[in-house]
Amino acid sequence: MIEHQLRGLLAAVREGRVSRRAFVHRMVGLGLTAPFATSLLTHAGMAQSAAGADYKPTKAGGGGPLKMLFWQAPTLLNPHFAVGTKDQEGSRIFYEPLAAWDPDGNLVPVLAAEVPDIENGGVAPDGMSVTWKLKKDVQWHDGRPFTADDVIFNWEYAADPATAATTSGSYRDITVEKVDPLTVRLRFKSRTPFWADAFVGQFGMVIPKHLFEAYRGANSREAPANLTPVGTGPYRFVDFKPGDLVKGERNQSYHLPNRPYFDTIEMKGGGDAVSAARAVIQTGEYDYAWNLQVEDEILVRLENSRNARGRTEIVAGGNIEHIQLNSTDPWTEVDGERSSIKTKHPLFSDPAVRQAMKLLVDRASVEKYIYGRTGTATGNFVNSPQRFASKNTRWEFNIERANQLLEEAGWKRGSDGIRGKDGKKLTLVFQTSINEPRQKTQAIVKQACQKAGIGVELKSITPSVYFSSDTGNPDTYHHFYCDMQMYTTGMNAPDPGVFMRQFLSSEISAKANKWQGRNITRWRNADFDKAYKAADDELDPVKRAALLIAMNDMVVGDPGVIPVVYRRSVSGMSHQLRARLSGWDNVLWDLRNWYREA
Numbered sequence: 072m073i074e075h076q077l078r079g080l081l082a083a084v085r086e087g088r089v090s091r092r093a094f095v096h097r098m099v100g101l102g103l104t105a106p107f108a109t110s111l112l113t114h115a116g117m118a119q120s121a122a123g124a125d126y127k128p129t130k131a132g133g134g135g136p137l138k139m140l141f142w143q144a145p146t147l148l149n150p151h152f153a154v155g156t157k158d159q160e161g162s163r164i165f166y167e168p169l170a171a172w173d174p175d176g177n178l179v180p181v182l183a184a185e186v187p188d189i190e191n192g193g194v195a196p197d198g199m200s201v202t203w204k205l206k207k208d209v210q211w212h213d214g215r216p217f218t219a220d221d222v223i224f225n226w227e228y229a230a231d232p233a234t235a236a237t238t239s240g241s242y243r244d245i246t247v248e249k250v251d252p253l254t255v256r257l258r259f260k261s262r263t264p265f266w267a268d269a270f271v272g273q274f275g276m277v278i279p280k281h282l283f284e285a286y287r288g289a290n291s292r293e294a295p296a297n298l299t300p301v302g303t304g305p306y307r308f309v310d311f312k313p314g315d316l317v318k319g320e321r322n323q324s325y326h327l328p329n330r331p332y333f334d335t336i337e338m339k340g341g342g343d344a345v346s347a348a349r350a351v352i353q354t355g356e357y358d359y360a361w362n363l364q365v366e367d368e369i370l371v372r373l374e375n376s377r378n379a380r381g382r383t384e385i386v387a388g389g390n391i392e393h394i395q396l397n398s399t400d401p402w403t404e405v406d407g408e409r410s411s412i413k414t415k416h417p418l419f420s421d422p423a424v425r426q427a428m429k430l431l432v433d434r435a436s437v438e439k440y441i442y443g444r445t446g447t448a449t450g451n452f453v454n455s456p457q458r459f460a461s462k463n464t465r466w467e468f469n470i471e472r473a474n475q476l477l478e479e480a481g482w483k484r485g486s487d488g489i490r491g492k493d494g495k496k497l498t499l500v501f502q503t504s505i506n507e508p509r510q511k512t513q514a515i516v517k518q519a520c521q522k523a524g525i526g527v528e529l530k531s532i533t534p535s536v537y538f539s540s541d542t543g544n545p546d547t548y549h550h551f552y553c554d555m556q557m558y559t560t561g562m563n564a565p566d567p568g569v570f571m572r573q574f575l576s577s578e579i580s581a582k583a584n585k586w587q588g589r590n591i592t593r594w595r596n597a598d599f600d601k602a603y604k605a606a607d608d609e610l611d612p613v614k615r616a617a618l619l620i621a622m623n624d625m626v627v628g629d630p631g632v633i634p635v636v637y638r639r640s641v642s643g644m645s646h647q648l649r650a651r652l653s654g655w656d657n658v659l660w661d662l663r664n665w666y667r668e669a
């Protein structure tokens with residue numbers, strides 16, 4: 072876009088002819104990040120409106136209980152150890168980041184006094200540092216003041232390899248220095264175009280130094296506060312039963328006026344997504360239900376039932392339901408661990424088998440008969456924002472072609488119809504969590520594989536086990552002790568840089584890091600690592616987008632993963648509940664502004 076066009080578009084926003092949202096989307100489509108697009112508006116004298124402007128209650132409290140159903144319940148409440156979204160959401164009740172992502176991909180200050188940008192001096196033009204000013208008079212739930220020392224401690228804690236934090240990738244390549252008691256400066260090792268990672272959103276929740284300092288490093292899992300959080304959030308801790316129930320009460324010293332609205336909060340676990348949907352939409356027993364991975368036909372029926380008490384909220388973001396192919400051998404133990412990086416998968420080490428599997432996923436049927444409004448068939452791992460969605464990839468469902476590839480590679484059918492080669496039978500174990508859409512997807516894949524001479528054993532694991540943060544549990548998806556597995560992963564920001572970190576060789580999940588590394592597939596590709604490093608240092612938005620697209624093409628082309636559907640975030644909400652949901656952050660990102668209308 073040339074300069075006079077940009078000025079014209081900014082004038083249209085100022086005059087109300089174009090919305091802020093439309094402007095940001097246009098800029099993102101041109102390769103800019105949403106924070107940078109927002110900073111353009113700020114430069115033009117149109118600063119972002121304050122968060123929570125639509126909040127109507129005039130006093131804190133009085134709202135009674137907020138009852139939420141999270142059918143995958145948290146197993147701990149330390150955000151730096153969160154394995155999967157359920158633990159992040161449980162932690163988000165009590166802990167807060169410096170800033171959060173709103174539904175439009177804008178940064179909203181939380182513990183920060185303002186969002187850094189070039190105009191206020193927060194963002195260095197050379198991309199080498201960012202300075203955060205912290206909000207005044209914020210207290211931890213025990214009355215201690217929140218200061219720059221807490222922010223610095225979180226960097227030290229997460230970056231320490233001995234801590235084995237799931238957030239380590241966001242912190243290990245930065246240094247954080249104290250400017251004054253309420254200001255910190257993050258310095259980057261190289262130019263960093265996307266600086267809104269550390270201390271932001273899902274991976275940015277800040278824990279108190281005074282309660283965790285003694286538990287940094289090897290004894291990090293022994294901290295009592297891992298289960299009894301003391302945060303800065305709108306609700307104070309009351310009770311926690313791992314895998315079952317989280318309870319909180321209103322924080323009477325919260326740092327925003329007239330908040331929170333609810334007197335108590337309850338996050339109830341157990342059951343399944345369908346029963347959770349019914350309990351909110353049909354019967355009204357609960358106010359909110361999380362992650363309704365339910366067949367769309369059922370959701371529509373519940374919404375249209377007589378006297379329905381609630382509705383579904385469908386929010387776009389970066390979620391992808393995908394199948395992972397294990398690059399290592401899950402059946403051979405090396406130095407006390409299976410799926411060791413020292414091994415190769417006995418079947419997927421053959422490129423023909425990987426390519427055949429990619430042809431045997433009937434994405435169109437999964438979309439049509441299972442997900443409907445809530446999921447779109449895709450061959451890309453990154454699907455949004457559109458600027459980062461590759462136009463180079465194609466997906467197809469072709470059993471005949473899969474048979475041809477396997478036959479040409481020497482995999483011959485035996486008397487039982489299962490192919491074999493060099494004494495190895497082409498049989499696979501395919502696992503996922505217990506959930507009706509996932510079991511139906513498994514069945515669709517298994518049926519196609521059988522027609523290609525591939526034997527598939529299906530394994531379904533209780534979600535609280537599959538997504539558990541227990542490092543000693545061999546059935547977690549982080550251990551990946553099978554051949555293939557399926558789940559949804561999501562982008563934590565409207566930029567895929569951090570998201571694609573999960574395929575870096577340096578992020579491999581292993582015994583040495585307590586299976587907390589983000590590279591679950593153990594997939595390794597030197598060209599990918601090189602492209603990631605280049606993108607991480609590229610300030611030109613067009614060149615950076617091209618590198619990120621190339622990375623997507625590598626991982627789905629190999630394939631290391633097989634994308635199935637681009638999923639929307641689906642929640643159930645009572646008709647009276649008012650809550651802004653974001654596809655770029657936790658659903659509880661704006662919990663402080665939730666309220667109930669009469």
